[in-house]
Amino acid sequence: MAKQPIGIFDSGLGGLTILKALRRQLPHEDFIYFGDTANVPYGSKSKQTVTRFSAAIARFLETQQVKLIVVACNTASALALNELRRQCHTPVLGVIEPGAQAAALATQNNRIAILGTEATVRSKAYAKAVRKRKPTARLLQQACPLFVPLVEENWSRTPAACQIAQIYLAPAKRFRADTVILGCTHYPILKPVLAKLLGKDVHLIDPAQTTARAVETFLGSAKENSGKGKLTIYASDDPARFKRLASRLLGTPVSRVRLKKLNI
Amino acid sequence: MAKQPIGIFDSGLGGLTILKALRRQLPHEDFIYFGDTANVPYGSKSKQTVTRFSAAIARFLETQQVKLIVVACNTASALALNELRRQCHTPVLGVIEPGAQAAALATQNNRIAILGTEATVRSKAYAKAVRKRKPTARLLQQACPLFVPLVEENWSRTPAACQIAQIYLAPAKRFRADTVILGCTHYPILKPVLAKLLGKDVHLIDPAQTTARAVETFLGSAKENSGKGKLTIYASDDPARFKRLASRLLGTPVSRVRLKKLNI
Numbered sequence: 001m002a003k004q005p006i007g008i009f010d011s012g013l014g015g016l017t018i019l020k021a022l023r024r025q026l027p028h029e030d031f032i033y034f035g036d037t038a039n040v041p042y043g044s045k046s047k048q049t050v051t052r053f054s055a056a057i058a059r060f061l062e063t064q065q066v067k068l069i070v071v072a073c074n075t076a077s078a079l080a081l082n083e084l085r086r087q088c089h090t091p092v093l094g095v096i097e098p099g100a101q102a103a104a105l106a107t108q109n110n111r112i113a114i115l116g117t118e119a120t121v122r123s124k125a126y127a128k129a130v131r132k133r134k135p136t137a138r139l140l141q142q143a144c145p146l147f148v149p150l151v152e153e154n155w156s157r158t159p160a161a162c163q164i165a166q167i168y169l170a171p172a173k174r175f176r177a178d179t180v181i182l183g184c185t186h187y188p189i190l191k192p193v194l195a196k197l198l199g200k201d202v203h204l205i206d207p208a209q210t211t212a213r214a215v216e217t218f219l220g221s222a223k224e225n226s227g228k229g230k231l232t233i234y235a236s237d238d239p240a241r242f243k244r245l246a247s248r249l250l251g252t253p254v255s256r257v258r259l260k261k262l263n264i
Numbered sequence: 265m266a267k268q269p270i271g272i273f274d275s276g277l278g279g280l281t282i283l284k285a286l287r288r289q290l291p292h293e294d295f296i297y298f299g300d301t302a303n304v305p306y307g308s309k310s311k312q313t314v315t316r317f318s319a320a321i322a323r324f325l326e327t328q329q330v331k332l333i334v335v336a337c338n339t340a341s342a343l344a345l346n347e348l349r350r351q352c353h354t355p356v357l358g359v360i361e362p363g364a365q366a367a368a369l370a371t372q373n374n375r376i377a378i379l380g381t382e383a384t385v386r387s388k389a390y391a392k393a394v395r396k397r398k399p400t401a402r403l404l405q406q407a408c409p410l411f412v413p414l415v416e417e418n419w420s421r422t423p424a425a426c427q428i429a430q431i432y433l434a435p436a437k438r439f440r441a442d443t444v445i446l447g448c449t450h451y452p453i454l455k456p457v458l459a460k461l462l463g464k465d466v467h468l469i470d471p472a473q474t475t476a477r478a479v480e481t482f483l484g485s486a487k488e489n490s491g492k493g494k495l496t497i498y499a500s501d502d503p504a505r506f507k508r509l510a511s512r513l514l515g516t517p518v519s520r521v522r523l524k525k526l527n528i
């Protein structure tokens with residue numbers, strides 16, 4: 001089992017921030033990444049539809065003999081994780097549990113703000129996961145639908161990004177949250193803007209870091225005999241566009257992205 | 265044939281601005297609207313993928329015995345119209361030709377700016393259609409990927425919308441365009457902001473108006489014996505959300521939206 005690759009997927013590009021953290025933590029593992037660019041985004045869609053897309057990807061990853069599936073998408077983790085675990089023979093890890101755990105550990109004043117897509121916020125998945133670890137925590141949820149297109153447009157350091165972030169962060173500031181969960185894989189790319197607006201006393205939780213550690217823990221001794229650090233990337237639409245943007249997000253050149261249409 | 269409904273589709277909600285113009289122009293016609301909310305947006309996707317989605321919708325509309333299919337989505341009109349005409353038994357009308365015609369008639373200084381999604385701009389469909397009518401026209405294309413999420417977030421009158429519009433319109437202003445095509449069905453909702461930034465001497469072309477007239481011309485005398493002004497709406501995801509937003513965009517309460525999964 002050790003030499004099998006780890007499967008990882010997202011609705012599109014955002015999950016590459018998780019892949020980057022995973023490769024840093026586990027440099028000898030082989031990875032197969034799937035970006036569902038034909039159906040992106042997931043964040044404004046229903047549980048039923050996001051589960052249908054996610055299950056099709058998981059089925060494909062299982063045909064690639066992965067030893068573990070990492071759901072590197074907050075929306076899919078929030079809406080589809082239980083159903084994926086029911087359907088898959090392979091273990092499935094999401095990003096919500098590790099993110100919630102990190103937030104519960106970080107807060108001092110017991111006030112945590114959760115930023116996410118509309119669907120993630122509606123699911124209350126982070127809120128439930130934080131409460132399991134810290135029943136007394138006071139929580140505020142905020143959907144930030146414009147953050148993803150800002151990042152995809154590469155506008156994360158523009159005045160427009162700052163103005164939009166100000167609007168979305170206002171409730172968290174009034175709430176005096178000392179810990180803010182970046183509950184969508186695109187949001188860490190806005191970290192410089194968010195950190196500046198929130199101030200240095202606020203912890204920004206990037207689930208990528210804790211997810212990478214959760215994967216390492218899950219693998220345990222299996223990682224001793226792991227692969228060669230090989231990366232294979234699939235996208236369900238326009239591999240050329242994906243390749244261009246992926247190189248930027250991974251911070252390393254991507255030589256090839258393969259096109260794979262899903263059976264939905 | 266006259267009593268058959270008119271089919272109309274878009275990747276999501278935007279096409280409702282076209283439907284609104286059509287119903288105003290043709291109050292006795294029956295309409296079946298399909299919003300592909302499971303696969304929205306189309307504007308960042310490839311020709312192949314947009315054509316696959318559009319063809320699946322057209323097949324569904326043909327099962328509903330429509331007499332005409334209106335592609336109320338600029339991206340689908342730009343990328344998939346020829347293929348739809350090849351596959352469908354029903355006549356198919358898009359929004360690009362009527363929009364290009366209106367722009368060619370409106371310009372005085374022969375300088376036309378085309379605003380659209382990434383995919384529409386990349387296809388050059390508006391540019392080709394304008395040049396067919398006005399070979400000497402000088403054209404500038406500008407992709408505006410943040411406009412759709414701004415409208416969907418209902419932020420079209422905020423300072424953030426104004427700041428983003430300023431960035432996207434700067435090239436058109438430098439180009440001294442006297443005519444600007446709103447080449448995406450969401451953009452007319454930003455008209456107040458765009459008109460203010462461009463000034464009163466610039467013509468804003470909303471293809472919805474000219475498309476409605478093109479449909480009327482196509483129907484000719486057939487409209488004399490047409491339907492009862494009945495409207496049936498389908499969405500491929502989350503009909504409750506669609507209903508809420510559709511009522512706002514149509515400016516009239518929508519009593520029911522039916523869920524219809526596509527066979528893709």
